[in-house]
Amino acid sequence: MTLQENATLVLKAYEDQPELREQYLDHLAAHDDGMWKACEAGHLTASALVIDPTRGKVLLTLHKKLNMWLQMGGHCEPGDVSLEAAALREGAEESGIEGLTLLDGGPVRLDRHPIPGPCHWHLDVQYAALAPAGAVEAISDESLDLKWFAYEEVASVADDSVVRLLERTRARLK
16 A cells, blocks of 8 residues: 555545545545655645643654744655654654654644745644653754643644644543
8 A cells, every 4th residue: 555545544534624634635636746745736744743641741843944843743755654654753753752652543633734835735644642651852853952841831832733733632632
């Protein structure tokens, strides 16, 4: 199964955000390269919000290019066998934490946002990743900083997309 086929199956099974989900599926149907950075019409990305529910904290990265506190995530790579694998890879690479596990139930939410050219859109498939007990983070080349934030602090440092991702993650944890 190709990564694009996997993404199509994941999105078809995702029951929330029906209008946005259909936009993602239409994009994949129209673009054979819709998973890859080279697709100028836009491409899917995979991200993971790293959380530690026992401490009530979330790990965010101060993104080097955007200078914003965001969840871990980025472009799919040829070696990724699934969206889940891409999200876990990105989470581990950008957080420095090994042993992350995705929260059950598939993607937590979708977020479509414009980016500077030549590509026009990121169609982000967002997951939540649980940090193992005693996890220690390590800053990657893509980050200016990493910091654990209490759930209630996130709205004061991050944009609405991250806040909504955290809200949906917390609702799924209950």
